[in-house]
Amino acid sequence: MLFSIVVPVYNVEKYLEECLNSIIKQILQISESCEIILxxxxSTDSSGEICNRYNAMYPNIVKVFHNSNHGLLMTRRFGYKKAKGEYIVNCDSDDVLESDFFKSLVETIKEYSRPDMIIFNQYLYDGQDKKVAFDNILSKKNVSVVSKEDVLRQFLMGNSLVSICGAVYKRTCIDIDKNYLMYAHVSNGEDSLQKIELFDYAETFVYLNKALYNYRMGSGMTTKFDANYYGSFKVVFKEIIKRKEKWNLPDFEYLLSIKVLSTVGRAITQTRLKRWKNYNDHKKYLQKIRRDDILNEYIVNVNVIKKQIQKSHFVFLILLEKHLYCIIIVLLNLKNLSEKIGMGK
Structure with missing residues (x-):
């Protein structure tokens, strides 16, 4: 069996059929054997019933498992343990695969001698329109073999390789017995945690400079505040730090500074999405981040990595470094006000 498509399902009755149809239509057309693991x-809506219906329609392809709620990370790990395919495909249950997803991957697998990981681009999708989120990530060529060092560097420097759904990889790259219970509380960064594991085992990489996956917008940190956002990513930072010698990147500290400080910049920006009771509550949250040990180790490099992060993040980091919380909060409030005025036009 070539592909195991792992689909975590939780209260997505509105989108699940579109997701499953985008997968099934394709795998019925290719000669390679595949399985879909739902x-x-x-779920408390009709998602479970939809899963059962697709299992009844395609019993040789669709496998369904009903669990109590454990969260996205543990649900994916459960799916991996049930998988039998040579390659793992991750698809979130509200997302959609491009119509040539499997055809493109099969061709790449055969042409490039079954690489450990194939990385591809993604679309941002709103249900109708879509736009490329990232392209030319690792090369400007249509398809190319890329080094592990280049992949690791890009993973640390930006967000283009973070999504677990933006690559397929051999099942042998997963430490299937690794206990992730200690990470069950992580509300953000679960993709990064699993990517770190994959990079431990994968050695051969191919980059397909083509958008094959549609990520549905309208959820996540862009629309809501998560008080544990930075704390979740701190778990990721600690795991990366453990790999310093193993990854053996000559500018590891510089790259990790980018990762840490860009994340802090997003954490600060995200606070504007919360309706704070008062100024002091907002300030206390920012102070908590400022006191963090990992941040304090890397914020000294903020001017060194200035060109590698967003300008607004750089400004907020400088203000945070100097404990100028009032100015940060004023700027965030002004941003909210300008958006409200813009929407009112």
Whole structure:
């Protein structure tokens, strides 16, 4: 069996059929054998019923597991343990695969001697229109073999390689017995955690400079505040730090500074999405981040990595370094006000 498509399912009755149809239509057309593993994570809507219906229609392809709610990370890990395919495909249950997803991957696998990981581009999708999120990530060529060092560097420097759905990889790259219970509380950064594991085992990489996956917008940190956002990513930072010698990147500290400080910049920006009770509550949250040990180690490099992060993040980091919380909060409030005025036009 070539592909195991792992689909975590939780309260997505509105989108699940579109997702499954985008997968099934294709795998019925290719000669390679595939399986779809649907893991219902305690859905309270009709998602579980939809899973059962597709299992009844395609019993040789669709496998369904109904669990109590464990969260996205543990649900994916459960799916991996049930997988039998040579390659793992991750698809979120509200997202959609491009119509040539499997055809493109099969061709790449055969042409490039079954690489450990194939990385591809993604679209941002709103249900109708879509735009490329990233392209030319690792090369400007249509398809190319890329080095592990280049992949690791890009992973640390930006967000283009973070998504677990933006690559397929051999099942042998997964430490299937690794206990992720200690990370069950992580509300952000679960993709990064699993990518770190994959990079531990994958050695051969191919980059397909083509958008094959549609990521549905309208959820995540762009629309809501998560008080544990930075704390979740701190778990990721600690795991990366453990790999310093193993990854053996000559400018590891510089690259990790980019990763840490860009994340802090996003954490600060995200606070504007919360309706704070008062100024002091907002300030206390920012102070908590400022006191963090990992931030304090890397914020000294903020001017060194200035060109590698967003300008607004750089400004907020400078203000945070100097404990100028009032100015940060004023700027965030002004941003909210300008958006409200713009929407009112």
């Amino acid at each position: 893991v219902n994570d305690g």
